[in-house]
Amino acid sequence: MADAGAASPAVAAVIEALLAQDRLALEETLRSATEPLMQIEQLVVPALETIGQRWELGELSLAQVYMSGRLCEQVVDLVLPPGDPARTDLPPMAIAVLEDYHMLGLRIVYSALRASGFALLNYGRCDLDTLVGRVQADRLAILLVSVLMLPSALRVKDLRARLSAVGCATRVVVGGAPFRFDAQLWREVGADAMGASGADAVAIVRRLAAEGRSTP
16 A cells, blocks of 8 residues: 555645645646556556555545545546447456445546447446345456455455355456555455556456457
């Protein structure tokens, strides 16, 4: 997880804009970038991670964390709007946030996949029971799970167990700060793959989709 005391000047400026709810400053930062997705991953995601850490330390309120996340979602929607790709020969897939309150990682990965030609459902925030039910109903081949906090990351183990218990062979791909902090955590919770960025997610989904097409 990012260290608030070690944040770069650019990340610190994003943190300041988020806590001040300065939408114009945040929009200007992202719109001026030649590669907005990279800018989001290098500045906004670490800023949100730092804000989450400061909440865990009791330095910020939950309302500040929530409002920072909401502002990020709104600005990312403007900078990285979902595309309208052709939808051919793709396995059914979806992305969700599992029992967490931070939606930015989901938005980044969703936008990156849509821009790369993949069609996927956006489940948004789900509790465990709801997510298992939706995976079953939609017969997903691939489920991407985004989290920011460690307790949510650990719930992936319960998700994996529940899916196996009901006979779902869905491939589970995880991402978020806890999995970047502990390189082996994704294996420990039973995920099939872990991505550290939107670009990683695209590469992983391409591989899993190709494996699915080659399976008799």
